[in-house]
Amino acid sequence: MNKLVSLFCIFMVLGASYAQQPTKPAVSTDLVCSPCIEFMTNSINDVFKYIVDAGVVGSCGKVCSLLPNQDEAGACDFLCMIVGVKGFMKIFAMEDPDPILMCNELKLCPTASNPNATINVVDVPSSAQQGETITIGMNYDVVTPIGTSQIAVNIQDPKGNVFGGVELLINPSVGPSPFDFQFQATPSKNEPFMPGVYNVQIDICYGTCGSVHKEFKTLATQYANFTLTPGPHTTGSSGTPTGSGSGSGSGSSSGNGYYFY
Numbered sequence: 001m002n003k004l005v006s007l008f009c010i011f012m013v014l015g016a017s018y019a020q021q022p023t024k025p026a027v028s029t030d031l032v033c034s035p036c037i038e039f040m041t042n043s044i045n046d047v048f049k050y051i052v053d054a055g056v057v058g059s060c061g062k063v064c065s066l067l068p069n070q071d072e073a074g075a076c077d078f079l080c081m082i083v084g085v086k087g088f089m090k091i092f093a094m095e096d097p098d099p100i101l102m103c104n105e106l107k108l109c110p111t112a113s114n115p116n117a118t119i120n121v122v123d124v125p126s127s128a129q130q131g132e133t134i135t136i137g138m139n140y141d142v143v144t145p146i147g148t149s150q151i152a153v154n155i156q157d158p159k160g161n162v163f164g165g166v167e168l169l170i171n172p173s174v175g176p177s178p179f180d181f182q183f184q185a186t187p188s189k190n191e192p193f194m195p196g197v198y199n200v201q202i203d204i205c206y207g208t209c210g211s212v213h214k215e216f217k218t219l220a221t222q223y224a225n226f227t228l229t230p231g232p233h234t235t236g237s238s239g240t241p242t243g244s245g246s247g248s249g250s251g252s253s254s255g256n257g258y259y260f261y
């Protein structure tokens with residue numbers, strides 16, 4: 001196996017459509033699941049630093065007001081008030097803290113007892129030129145409800161560097177849905193985009209892809225590849241990759257839209 005090198009920082013931006021809402025779980029998770037995952041992803045270090053490690057106990061208002069960032073404190077208060085300060089603080093004792101699992105356990109995100117999804121179509125150009133925008137298209141099929149889940153796209157360049165993105169799916173509707181991941185393959189210092197064969201792996205997972213937690217699992221995996229050919233060496237930025245999930249479910253960006261292996 002290649003040595004894994006952190007190299008690319010690629011964000012996915014979701015064009016979330018709220019037009020078709022899936023069946024709602026008992027707890028209305030639409031308004032709280034995504035903020036919860038965002039908070040657990042972005043603010044956990046501050047929660048440890050200013051509250052848990054400091055050994056502070058007290059009301060939601062008291063513990064949350066210790067967070068230095070106003071938005072963070074506000075989100076903390078909002079989530080803590082819903083679940084109660086005891087349950088809220090208990091979640092930070094989790095081993096290998098995982099944002100989706102934490103929010104599942106707080107009952108702020110939908111879970112699924114028998115999740116099943118498949119990836120039916122992966123559409124990747126057989127070759128593309130440096131500088132071009134490359135679209136990795138796919139169609140996934142939610143067979144039975146999959147609760148809070150992820151699509152992870154990982155692309156390995158010819159030298160073994162891996163980049164990609166992760167999309168959070170919150171209760172996507174049962175049935176087929178398209179999903180695209182796009183990036184511009186313009187070489188730069190940090191993103192060499194050298195010519196050669198790029199291997200693509202797409203996973204759809206119940207919970208967090210690649211998680212150590214036994215509650216979670218990979219539901220389906222597909223592979224593809226494309227060849228990048230030399231192109232005009234343009235200068236300037238390599239552009240912002242975007243992912244566009246479409247339609248089903250209230251998808252939303254996890255706020256941690258890149259993955260380094």
Ligand SMILES: *[C@@H]1O[C@H](CO)[C@@H](O)[C@H](O)[C@H]1NC(C)=O
Nearest residue numbers: 114115116117118141143144
């Ligand atoms: C998931 O659904 C597919 C399509 O119906 C089926 O072939 C497969 O066996 C199911 N997988 C599991 C683990 O139930």
Ligand SMILES: *[C@@H]1O[C@H](CO)[C@@H](O)[C@H](O)[C@H]1NC(C)=O
Nearest residue numbers: 197198199200223224225226
């Ligand atoms: C790329 O994908 C094609 C079609 O799926 C496959 O036949 C080929 O072996 C793959 N090449 C590499 C280098 O993985």
